[in-house]
Every structure is written in structure tokens, then in C-alpha cells.
Amino acid sequence: MNTGSNGSWPSPTPTSFRSPPPDLSNPYIPPINRLPICVFARFFAHSACSLEANNALNREFVPLRLTHVCAPWRDFAVNMPWLWKRFALRACVGKCGQAQLAALCMERARGGVSAIYKDLVLEEYIGMQYWVNDFTGLPSDTTVCHCVFDFLVRNLEYIKELDLAIGQQALQRIPALRTNVHAPSHLEVLRLAFLCDITSDESVAPLYQFAPLRKLGWIPQRTLNNVPRMLAAPFSAPWGKLVVAELRGTPITRDAFMNIMYVSDSLQSLCVHIIGGALDTEHRPRAHRIIDYIMRTLHLEGFGSGPLDDVLAAMTLPNLRCFSLRATSAPFVAPGTLVAFLRRVKGGLETFRLSPCSESDLMACIALPQMSKVIDLSAMGCSKITERLIHVLQPGKTDSPPLLPELKILSLATCNIQLDGVVAQMLKARQRHGYALQDATIHFGDETKHTEDIKTIDEYRIKDMDMLLAMRMNQEVIVSVPGLS
Numbered sequence: 001m002n003t004g005s006n007g008s009w010p011s012p013t014p015t016s017f018r019s020p021p022p023d024l025s026n027p028y029i030p031p032i033n034r035l036p037i038c039v040f041a042r043f044f045a046h047s048a049c050s051l052e053a054n055n056a057l058n059r060e061f062v063p064l065r066l067t068h069v070c071a072p073w074r075d076f077a078v079n080m081p082w083l084w085k086r087f088a089l090r091a092c093v094g095k096c097g098q099a100q101l102a103a104l105c106m107e108r109a110r111g112g113v114s115a116i117y118k119d120l121v122l123e124e125y126i127g128m129q130y131w132v133n134d135f136t137g138l139p140s141d142t143t144v145c146h147c148v149f150d151f152l153v154r155n156l157e158y159i160k161e162l163d164l165a166i167g168q169q170a171l172q173r174i175p176a177l178r179t180n181v182h183a184p185s186h187l188e189v190l191r192l193a194f195l196c197d198i199t200s201d202e203s204v205a206p207l208y209q210f211a212p213l214r215k216l217g218w219i220p221q222r223t224l225n226n227v228p229r230m231l232a233a234p235f236s237a238p239w240g241k242l243v244v245a246e247l248r249g250t251p252i253t254r255d256a257f258m259n260i261m262y263v264s265d266s267l268q269s270l271c272v273h274i275i276g277g278a279l280d281t282e283h284r285p286r287a288h289r290i291i292d293y294i295m296r297t298l299h300l301e302g303f304g305s306g307p308l309d310d311v312l313a314a315m316t317l318p319n320l321r322c323f324s325l326r327a328t329s330a331p332f333v334a335p336g337t338l339v340a341f342l343r344r345v346k347g348g349l350e351t352f353r354l355s356p357c358s359e360s361d362l363m364a365c366i367a368l369p370q371m372s373k374v375i376d377l378s379a380m381g382c383s384k385i386t387e388r389l390i391h392v393l394q395p396g397k398t399d400s401p402p403l404l405p406e407l408k409i410l411s412l413a414t415c416n417i418q419l420d421g422v423v424a425q426m427l428k429a430r431q432r433h434g435y436a437l438q439d440a441t442i443h444f445g446d447e448t449k450h451t452e453d454i455k456t457i458d459e460y461r462i463k464d465m466d467m468l469l470a471m472r473m474n475q476e477v478i479v480s481v482p483g484l485s
């Protein structure tokens, strides 16, 4: 492992406990040292993984502080690999100690670490100089040293998960740092936030080309002073192995999107931003043959792409569970295209987000049997939602269940509902009949005319954003400690 300029470790790494078990009959043993090991381990784990925990590799890094308390605690902490697996690094500005600490963590974690690295350029871009100086405490002419970034790229064999927010200088260093792309790498998760334009993925490719990559994130990092305008897509990524890919804000053509669908054998979740006109005639006959049983989550963004009818018509995704279609203009010309696409989903969706669309398109979609398991419906860009939609969601009007019986989260915008109380009635009726919502976000054109509705909606708003996020992700809110169940 590369340990930095002098090649030595900051401290020896014990491989086993050196301290004997405490003598519980000794009245001078402090109560905390009488705790069972499993309880003690849980305390350590919570102190390192709580939201307040400082993951930055500096003097405040929680695992390091634990080792400074006493010899038994030190022994315990250094022999708890999990404790050392997550840390965050900043661009070095001259003291060059972070790489050594990172090397120590990698050794104590016994590999498989999860590292976050942010270029200093992030703050430089954020805004006015005085704010930068206030935030970083650094003079404006500070020179950035790349020792930390270089250390990470040279030690990919010890890193399982890597988050990088990088600018032009760091990008340009990658090919020279990783001349042998076949060098050992255990990188499974790579999230890249770019602070600069990139015209091709050539400079980044050595990071992932032959890595066992499963998840790839690829986004522009917008800051107050800078928005990357040109972000080439990672076409040389190992698409055949990827399970999750998020290319948010990275425009790709329809043909490139269809090619990704062809070559990806394991892709379960994909977020893409499609641009450009209709599919090439050359691709169209092949496109009709796409039947993907693996894909479960698909977020299609079509900004400036025109309608996506051809793309939707080309795909059959029988096991899709989460589908979102967002565009600047109507995402399809023929309403039947989207309905036909949804009909080909066999198991039923759990999340459905559509924007923009008309009320009749939305109603045609939610009336499908494939929507009977939808938990989260969002139609924030749909115009002129009226009482018609609210009525079909209300139980008790007929003997049959309402549409979307499993619905828990409802988000609607630009509602053109005339009468106050219609939405309130629907929410209360769903609760009475056992179809209660857990969160509702409904925007009216004129909120002053909907006081009763808004009062009732407020009762159905989840105030805890973490809870709402977990629900949207269809996850339970559980803080778990890996390896300590």
C-alpha cells in the first residue's frame, strides 16, 4: 500500500487484543469496563455512525478519538475493522497528513473502505471570496496539493466505495496515476460529481474500466458560480456488470440510451437524461426487441428531447416497480403509448411519477390493474387536475375499492378544483375505509379558497423528512449497524 512520502505507518496496528479481560471482582474496575463486549461494541459503532459523527479524517475523527481514551479502548477500537471503513477526505492544502491517516484506516479496516473526497475547488466555486475564506479559513491564493487524491487513485484495491467531487486538475491526473488499468481494484461503487465540463469519459475510464463496478453515479456538481455545461456520458463503463447507474444531468441521445439497454445484462436501476430527435431508423427494428426482465427502477428525463413515444414503444420491462417520466414538454404524443408501456409491466408498479401530463392521461394510467399496488404517486407537473381525479380516489362511492388502494404518498400540483372540501372529504373517506394516506402534497391555484382542504392536508403531511424519504425509497426507517445485529 502506498503510505505517503515517508512510507511508514503512523502507529503500529495490533492484530489481537492485548488487554486481559477485566477482573469483575475488582471494585476498582470502572462500571463502563464491566459491560459485555457486544454492548461495548454497539456504543462504539453508534458513536462512529450517528448523524453527528465526524467522518472527516482529522483529529476529531471518532475512531481515532476512541483510541486515545485508554489502552483497553484502543485495543478494542483498532480490532474493530468496521469502525475504520468510512471516512471523508478533503483536498490537501499543504500539511499532507490525510493520506497517512487514510492508509491507517485502510489497514485497520482490512480493506473494503468507503471514502469520500472533495476537491477544494468546490468551495472556490461556491461564491464570493470572503465567504470562501470564512468557510475554509484559507487565504485565497492557497495552492491545492493533490497528495490525497493521488493516494486514493493509487490504492483502489483497498477501496470498495468511492465518492469523488472533482474538478479539471484532478481529472487530468487520473490517466497518469493509473497507467495500468488492469491493476487490482475492488471498486464496486463509484459516484462522481464533476465541477467542470468533460468532453469524453476517457480520463475517468481508468478508474472503472476493469473494476468489479456494480454502481455508478455520474452527475454535474452545480455550485453558485458554476454549472458544468457539457458532461460526456460514461460509455466505456462496464455496462454489462452494472446493477445501478445514475446519469442525472448527463444528456445522452435516444440511440445511446437504447444501446445501454442492449448491452446491460444486470442493470436493475437506471436514471438517464435523454436528448435529441427520434431514434435512427437503423436502431428502430432492434429497439422493438428489448424485453428486460431485470430492470426494476427507471427514471427517464427528457429535457429538450421531444416526445418519447418511440422509446416507450421500444421497451418491455415486465418487472418494473418504480417508473418516473419527467420532461419539459409533453413526454408523449399518443396517450396510448404510455398506457401500452404500463400494460406490459406484469407485476405492478409501486412508484409512479409523471410530469407533465393531462388529467385524462393520468386517469387512463391509474385505472390500469398494474397500478393497484402503487404506494407513491406524483403528478407534480400535471395541469388542471379537477374533482374527477379526486373522486376516483375516494372510497365509499361504490362497493368496489377506490383506485390506487395501496396509495400512501400523493403529490399533485396545479389543481383546478373549484370547491373547497373535496380533497378533505377524499382523505377522510380513505382513512375511514382503511385506505389512509400517510402523506399528501396538493397545490391549489388559489389557496385562499381551500382553507378546509389545506387544514386536512396538513394533517396528512409527514413532517419528518427522513421518514418521508425512506417511504419514497420504499424502505423502513431503521438505523442498523452492519455486523452487529
Ligand SMILES: [Zn+2]
Residues within 6 Å of the ligand: 092, 093, 094, 095, 096, 097, 145, 146, 147, 148
Ligand atoms: Zn498534500
